[in-house]
Amino acid sequence: QLQLVESGGGLVQPGGSLRLSCAASGFTLDDYAIGWFRQAPGKEREGISCISSSGGSANYADSVKGRFTISRDNAKNTVYLQMNSLKPEDTAVYYCAASSGLFRYSFCTVLGGSFAKYWGQGTQVTVSS
Numbered sequence: 001q002l003q004l005v006e007s008g009g010g011l012v013q014p015g016g017s018l019r020l021s022c023a024a025s026g027f028t029l030d031d032y033a034i035g036w037f038r039q040a041p042g043k044e045r046e047g048i049s050c051i052s053s054s055g056g057s058a059n060y061a062d063s064v065k066g067r068f069t070i071s072r073d074n075a076k077n078t079v080y081l082q083m084n085s086l087k088p089e090d091t092a093v094y095y096c097a098a099s100s101g102l103f104r105y106s107f108c109t110v111l112g113g114s115f116a117k118y119w120g121q122g123t124q125v126t127v128s129s
Contacts (some may be wrong), residue, residue: 001026002024002118003120004023004119004120010125012126013129014127015085017082021078021087022078024066029077030074031100034098036068036095037094038093040092040093048111049064049068051079051113058070064083067084068082069084088107093125096120103117115118
């Protein structure tokens with residue numbers, strides 16, 4: 001079964017850090033660009049970061065730039081999102097998604113979830129004191 005599984009979410013105080021993981025099973029991530037998206041209650045889904053299949057380039061939404069870092073370890077078939085200086089407005093369900101082939105460029109450039117081929121089930125991140 002082909003799937004992405006997120007982990008690492010939880011409750012953290014403002015200013016704290018979390019590291020999310022996105023692990024693939026049933027397929028290898030080597031040829032996929034991987035993006036992180038989030039959706040807060042009552043809000044639209046937001047693309048926040050993406051990393052190319054090689055790991056050589058990454059893109060970030062302005063809302064997380066300078067605070068979040070995306071990375072990948074293809075040997076472990078896993079992509080990470082290091083989140084620092086967390087704010088209450090970062091509270092959301094976080095999803096990872098994978099895009100392949102010709103869609104990868106648009107997927108990462110515009111952080112467009114419509115270009116994704118696979119999605120994870122999401123992990124909750126709550127930032128609160």
